Amino acid sequence: MKVKQVSVFLENRAGRMAEVARLLGENDINIRALSIADTANFGILRLIVNDVVRAENVFREAGFTVDLTDVIAIEVPDTPGGLASILDTLNQAGFSIEYLYAFVEKSAGKAVVVFRFEDTEAVLKVINTLGIRALTAEQVYAM
Amino acid sequence: MIFEEKYECMDRAALRALQGKRLCETVERAYHKVPFYKRKLDEIGLTPADIRGIEDIVKLPFTVKDDFRREYPFGLFSVPMKDIVRLHASSGTTGKPTVVGYTKGDVTTWGRCAARTLACGGGTADDILQNAYGYGLFTGGLGLHYGGETLGATVIPMSGGNSKKQLMLMQDFGTTLLSCTPSYALQLAEVAEEEGMDFKAFKLKAGFFGAEPWTEEMRIQIEQKLNLKAIDIYGLSEVTGPGVASECLEQTGLHVFEDHFYPEIIDPETGQPVAPGQQGELVFTCISKQAMPLLRYRTRDITSLIEEPCPCGRTSRKMRRVTGRTDDMLIIRGVNVFPSQIESVLMSVEGTEPHYVIVVDRSGTMDDLEIRVEVCRENFSDEVRKLEDLRQRIRHEIHSVLGLHATISLMEPKSIERSLGKAVRVIDSRATANKKA
Known part of the structure; x- marks a missing residue:
């Protein structure tokens, strides 16, 4: 009953979230649920998606630090x-x-x-x- | 293996005599063949006859980097151009590059010194050397190349960059020795990880890393990630290029090939020699160079000399790892800071990859120190608390080492520029901040 969440490190800068959303859209990945924890310095994006393996690869190839939780x-x-x-x-x-x-x-x-x-x-x-x-x-x- | 046992293991008294003889010849030639040196010696009323042995070296005036610029391009050469077979130049960040020339004999000596370097790290004629230093005007590429060939090893002249191809050939050719900058070694490790390659399947046994300052902590990382023995090597184009000094397998300091390059340590403020074993600015005199005799050249590198004999059998003195440069020292809120100190802290805080940049700026009258550190898979967490902990640990350690409070910024991977040559670690915006104010 464990569910894999895709966790992504984000720098706190304008437009970064839009880039992430576009990246997922372009790769046919659908977001089921999401939350962002942010501080003045950085953010952590947490996602539940329809295709975990694909999402992890897409993020990794795009140079993000990503982990499954x-x-x-x-x-x-x-x-x-x-x-x-x-x-x-x-x-x-x-x-x-x-x-x-x-x-x-x-x-x-x-x-x-x-x-x-x-x-x-x-x-x-x-x-x-x-x-x-x-x-x-x-x-x-x-x- | 010791490549030139006759010189590398020479009795200290005999070595001193050889150094004295070579120094006298060098000063004689410099005085009569290079107007620049004649002028400098005349100015202080010194003649070549005043130099009778190596102990007289302290009477000689210093040469500095600016002298190369003033004598640009060939003013420091002591032989006619027909005898110069090679030119190299170091990238000048400002103005004209620093030009150096070599006779056929100099190229041979340089090759032998670079071969000594490779042998210091265990290299033999059976080895395959992948040389990932840049080829061209920079001395790193050709220096190690000739060293490898002189040793009799098989040289792969890769030059820098193209990491995937580097790794492919390294595996397919069974490379045993690697030479490149330490930051490029870490980049290769990163690319290998991305490609799912394991260095345990490679045949690498030693790596020769120099051309930029690095730390013991970085050595541990490189040795673990690349599964090889990481050897610190030292050289600079003004003196000859790589092959001035190298660690042996003991890894406790770099043997200076002092039958060719005589080292001194001075106080950078006063120019006076420091007490034996003390830290200061490294000064070199090239006592065997034909094309370009170099008297007491101030390297701006900070280190100290080790006089104690080395278990490896070489009798030459060793220099400690270069800890910084007199010109990259930052003064932040009155505190002397070397980027190498910050690097040490980052490497000692568990899980922090050594990709960082130091940003110094000024708000009002205060200097602000910011350290940007990349978050990698090893230190990332989905919990804010754990990443904040990482920031606090770095901040705390920086404060305990430097006595300065720094802002620690966590960055996405690859957001900090990787360089194939020397890593850019410091952005000092204080000068422009002042102009704006």
Whole structure:
């Protein structure tokens, strides 16, 4: 149920994100979800795409520093308090979250949120017992 | 193997006598054949007869880079042009280049000294040398080329650039020795990694790296990445080119081929010799050169000499790795900073590739020091916190070494210009900042 996120290092300069978006478009790569963490000095782009291997190669060939990160895509009830209940459960189970961001698309009344945990493996071991539904990689890339 | 044991392992007293004899002949020739030297000696009331042995060398006036410019192009030659068989010139960043000439005998001596260099790093006639120094007016290419041939090795005259082809031939030809600048060696490692090539499958055993300052930390990186022994070599065109000094396999300093190039260390401020073993500016006198006798040439390189005997058997004195240049020293907020110090820090902070540039600017009256460092696969993280940690560690280390606060900027790979020759590591914008103000 691990999902591969494409993580890219970006310099903080005007037009850089547009170049990235164009690069992906030209190579027929579709963005499923994205988030940018930025500081005054640099940014880290995190992407969920339809074709991870291709995206990694495209970035590498274009000279970017790129890495693949294991994340978990979790289904969240699309109602007020839906995310809060999931976070409570994870918190009570003692898992710490590095960051999270939401999917652009929804699946039948559910929202999908990407979680980056400190210890992904530990979360995966018990996630089914917590009553939380994680999507498979195939489901996510095909969304 | 020691290429010229007779000279490289000469008894110290006999060597001193030989140096004295050669110095006397050189001063005699310089005085009578080069008007520039006659003028310089006359000015201080010195005649060739005052130079009786090597200890008298301190009486002689210095020669500096500007003298080459003033005597451009052939004013320092001591033989007619019919005896000059080769010219080289170093790229002048400002104005005219520095021109040097060689007689047939000088070319032979140079080849033998460059062969000594290769033998110092374990090279023999059985080796295949891939020479990736630039060929042309720059002495690096032809210097190592002739050295390789004199040694009897097989020379591949690659010159710089075209990294993919370099790697292909290196693998196909079974190259055992590589010569290039240390920054180009790291670039080759980078390209090999991109191409999925593994140096463990190569036959490289030693690399000869010089023409720009580098550090011990950089040596460790090069040795690990290229799977070879990295030998520090030294030379400059004014003196002859590569083949002035070289490390042996002990890697504890560079043997100066002092039967041809007599080294001194002086205080760059006063011009006086420093105490033995002390650091200062390296000065060379060419005591065997025919085309261009060179008296007490100030190299502007900062180093010190090691007098202790070397386990390798060579008796020549060694110079320590050049740590900087009197002219690339930056003075930032009153602190003397050598780019090599910053490089050392970057290499010691785990995971930082040695691709960096130092930017010095001025805001108001304060100097701002910025160090731009490339983020590579090894030090990248998807978490902001970890990249901020990397910046803080570099900043902290720079402060503990230099006592200066620097801004650390993380850059995308390849955003810092790679050069095939000498790496441009410093951008000092303070002069223009002042003009604007």
